[in-house]
Amino acid sequence: MNSVSIDIENVTVTYHSKVALHQAALQLKAGTICGLVGMNGAGKSTLFKAIMGFVKPVSGKILINGLTIRQAQKSNLVAYVPQSEEVDWNFPVSVYDVVMMGRYGYMNLLRVPRSCDKKAVRDSLERVEMWQMRDRPIGELSGGQKKRTFFARALAQQGTVLLLDEPFAGVDIKTEKMMITLLVELSQTERTILISTHDLASITTFCDQVVLINRSILAYGKTSEVFTEENLSRTFGGAVGDFSSAKRQVN
Amino acid sequence: MDLIQWFAAPLQHGFMIKAILVSALVGVVCSALSCYMTLKGWALMGDAVSHAVMPGVVIAYVLNIPLAVGAFVFGVGSVIAIGFIKSKTRIKEDTVIGLVFTGFFALGLVLVSKIKSSVDLTHILFGNILGISDADITQTVIISAITLVTLAILQKDLILFCFDSTHARSIGLNITFLYYVLLSLLSLAAVAGLQTVGIILVVAMLVTPGATAYLLSDRFDHMLLIAMASGVFSSVMGTYISYHIDGSTGGCIVVVQTLLFLAAMIFAPKHGLLVRSRNSQTVSESDANQ
Missing domain, CATH: 1.10.3470.10 (ABC transporter involved in vitamin B12 uptake, BtuC)
Structure with a gap:
C-alpha cells in the first residue's frame, strides 16, 4: 500500500548533445493520478519515453515498482495510450484486434489468445462501452470511440502504470467523462496514472497530483499546492498569453 | 473450345509448366510480404x-x-x-x-x-x-x-x-x-x-498486390488472402499471356498486376473511386437539401 510506483531519480536525457530533460526527480505512489503539465517541447514526451525505456538517460535511473524498465516491460507493467495523431487509422485492423494487442505480452510466440485473454479484451471493451463496435475497422470510428479503443487496450494490458498522452484532445464529453470515471476507479485499485496534457482545467478536477515540467521538473505535489501563480509562470516561461489563460482555467 | 485451347496449349511444354508453377509460388510469397511493405510504407x-x-x-x-x-x-x-x-x-x-x-x-x-x-x-x-x-x-x-x-x-x-x-x-x-x-x-x-x-520489376511484386488488397479490405487476414490471390492470378495469367503474345514474361505479370490494381482503385466496394465520388455526391446533395 502506498509504495512508490514510479521512481525517477535524477534523470537526464539528451538528444544529439542537447539536454531535453535535466536532473528530473519524481516519486509517484501507487494509486496516484498525476497530471504532467508543460508547454510543447518542455520534455513531457521525453519523460514518457524514458519511463517506457525508449530513450536511455545519460545519468540517473528509473524504477517501476522497484523493477528496471526492461523487467517492467516484460511484466507488462506499463501501458501507454497514444495521441490520436500517432495512429495510422487506415490500418486494416478492427477494434477487437487493437484491444487484443494489449494481451500479446501474456501470450506464447504465436500470440494465440487463451480464454483469459479473450475475457480481458471483452471486459475492457465493455468497460468503455465499445463491445458492440468490436468488429468495426478503426478507421470508421469517431474521435471518442478511437480514444476509447486505445484506452481499452491499456485496460486489457492490466499494467500497474498507465501513461496517457493528451487523452482528451478531440474527444466528446461522454468519452471524457467515462475516461475520468475509469481513471478514478483504476487509481482506487492501486494503479498509477500519469497524464500528459496542456488542458489545465480538466487536470484540476480529477488529478490529485501535478508535475510541472519545463526542461526539468519545476514542482510536483498536490494539485492545490503546486498550481500557484509563480509555478505556472515558471512552467510557461512567463508567456503572458499562456499564463493568464492557464490561470483562468485554474480559477 | 478456344478458351480451353488457350489454357491447354502452353502446358504441352515442360518449361511452361515449370514457369507457371514457379511464378505462382513467387506470386504467393511476394504478395504475402507486399501486405507488410504496403502497411509499413x-x-x-x-x-x-x-x-x-x-x-x-x-x-x-x-x-x-x-x-x-x-x-x-x-x-x-x-x-x-x-x-x-x-x-x-x-x-x-x-x-x-x-x-x-x-x-x-x-x-x-x-x-x-x-x-x-x-x-x-x-x-x-x-x-x-x-x-x-x-x-x-x-x-x-x-x-x-x-x-x-x-x-x-x-x-x-x-x-x-x-x-x-x-x-x-x-x-x-x-x-x-x-x-x-x-x-x-x-x-x-x-x-x-x-x-x-x-530485378527491375521485382518491386512491383513486393508492392502492387498489397496495395490492391489494401483497397479491397479493412481486415488484415482478408487483405493477405486477396493479395496472395491477386499475386497468383497475375503470375499465372501473365505467364500465359507472355506465351501467346511471345512477350516479356516479367512485363506481362506486372502489367496484369497493375491492371488489377487499377480495377480495384476504380471499383473497390468501399475505397474505390466510383463509390467515393457517389458518396461525395450524396453528401453534397444532402447538404443542398439542408
Whole structure:
C-alpha cells in the first residue's frame, strides 16, 4: 500500500548533445493520478519515453515498482495510450484486434489468445462501452470511440502504470467523462496514472497530483499546492498569453 | 473450345509448366510480404533492397554459392548503409535510399560486365522464368518455405510492428529483431522475384498486390488472402499471356498486376473511386437539401 510506483531519480536525457530533460526527480505512489503539465517541447514526451525505456538517460535511473524498465516491460507493467495523431487509422485492423494487442505480452510466440485473454479484451471493451463496435475497422470510428479503443487496450494490458498522452484532445464529453470515471476507479485499485496534457482545467478536477515540467521538473505535489501563480509562470516561461489563460482555467 | 485451347496449349511444354508453377509460388510469397511493405510504407525500401542485391547475386554466381546468400548479405548491407549514412549526415532519408541503392546497383552492373561468361545480365534485369534451372527452382522453393513459415509464425508481431511500434516496444517486443526479420525476408523475396520478373520489376511484386488488397479490405487476414490471390492470378495469367503474345514474361505479370490494381482503385466496394465520388455526391446533395 502506498509504495512508490514510479521512481525517477535524477534523470537526464539528451538528444544529439542537447539536454531535453535535466536532473528530473519524481516519486509517484501507487494509486496516484498525476497530471504532467508543460508547454510543447518542455520534455513531457521525453519523460514518457524514458519511463517506457525508449530513450536511455545519460545519468540517473528509473524504477517501476522497484523493477528496471526492461523487467517492467516484460511484466507488462506499463501501458501507454497514444495521441490520436500517432495512429495510422487506415490500418486494416478492427477494434477487437487493437484491444487484443494489449494481451500479446501474456501470450506464447504465436500470440494465440487463451480464454483469459479473450475475457480481458471483452471486459475492457465493455468497460468503455465499445463491445458492440468490436468488429468495426478503426478507421470508421469517431474521435471518442478511437480514444476509447486505445484506452481499452491499456485496460486489457492490466499494467500497474498507465501513461496517457493528451487523452482528451478531440474527444466528446461522454468519452471524457467515462475516461475520468475509469481513471478514478483504476487509481482506487492501486494503479498509477500519469497524464500528459496542456488542458489545465480538466487536470484540476480529477488529478490529485501535478508535475510541472519545463526542461526539468519545476514542482510536483498536490494539485492545490503546486498550481500557484509563480509555478505556472515558471512552467510557461512567463508567456503572458499562456499564463493568464492557464490561470483562468485554474480559477 | 478456344478458351480451353488457350489454357491447354502452353502446358504441352515442360518449361511452361515449370514457369507457371514457379511464378505462382513467387506470386504467393511476394504478395504475402507486399501486405507488410504496403502497411509499413516500405515501397521505397523494397525498391532499394531489390536493386541493392544485384552485386550480391553476381558475387554469389562467381563464388558458386546460393544466390540467396549473396543477395541476403547485400540486401541487409544496403539497409545498414542507409541507416548509417542517415544517422551520420544531415541528408534526408529518401535521398540516402536513392543514393545507396543506385550505388549498389551500379556496382552490380560493373561486376556483371566484367564476368560476362557466367552471368547473363538480361536474365538478372528482366528475369528468365521460361529458362529457369532445376537448381533455381529448388532455391525458390526453399526461399518460399522460409518466408511463408516466418511470416506465419511472426504474423501477429509483424502486424503490431507495422501498426504501432511504440506499443510493441512498451510490452517488450524486440523491435530491432522484427525490423531485420522483415528486411531479411525482403532480401530473400527479391531473389525469388528476380527469377520471375527480374530485378527491375521485382518491386512491383513486393508492392502492387498489397496495395490492391489494401483497397479491397479493412481486415488484415482478408487483405493477405486477396493479395496472395491477386499475386497468383497475375503470375499465372501473365505467364500465359507472355506465351501467346511471345512477350516479356516479367512485363506481362506486372502489367496484369497493375491492371488489377487499377480495377480495384476504380471499383473497390468501399475505397474505390466510383463509390467515393457517389458518396461525395450524396453528401453534397444532402447538404443542398439542408
